[in-house]
Amino acid sequence: ETGVTQSPTHLIKTRGQQVTLRCSSQSGHNTVSWYQQALGQGPQFIFQYYREEENGRGNFPPRFSGLQFPNYSSELNVNALELDDSALYLCASSLLRENNSPLHFGNGTRLTVT
């Protein structure tokens, strides 16, 4: 069973730039959720994708966008980066959430915005 993999592991960007983070879901999972975790805080829900469509969104501005592909992998795009976007970005895969299935997290991408 292949777990959730994320790339890159670390990234440094400048304020105003754009970034794309990638996630491959665990085999057999059809739903991907993205979370932002600031240092010392709990993960904050960004959005969830199911069947290539956004299926739930947290309190993040539109410059946070995503995609899910037919193989259930996903991308998180952030435009016009701000210093406060510096955080660990976690991808988690699961079966469709209505079954209350648990989240399986990847190791995350550590984004630093300078």
Added chain:
Amino acid sequence: GQQVMQIPQYQHVQEGEDFTTYCNSSTTLSNIQWYKQRPGGHPVFLIQLVKSGEVKKQKRLTFQFGEAKKNSSLHITATQTTDVGTYFCAGEEEGAQKLVFGQGTRLTINP
């Protein structure tokens, strides 16, 4: 919007002592899940509680879901150094399609 609060934020114990973290939601939950995150790692699923008043045990860990399905607790008996990490509760409202995490309780242990 839905908020999930955890207390305490930090807890330091001597090895062998017990540990408890409490979780409270501003809204009624369909289920609550607990995760553990080791330093430098990612959250790892521990357990899910669904029924009102449910109690589940995993070796030295006891998880409880409140009768009103708005609060939960995790109790660890006789802590060991391997228990070090941050424990998160995460709650989901019925049909909400999003799991909301608390801010976590960071457990450190003096061997």
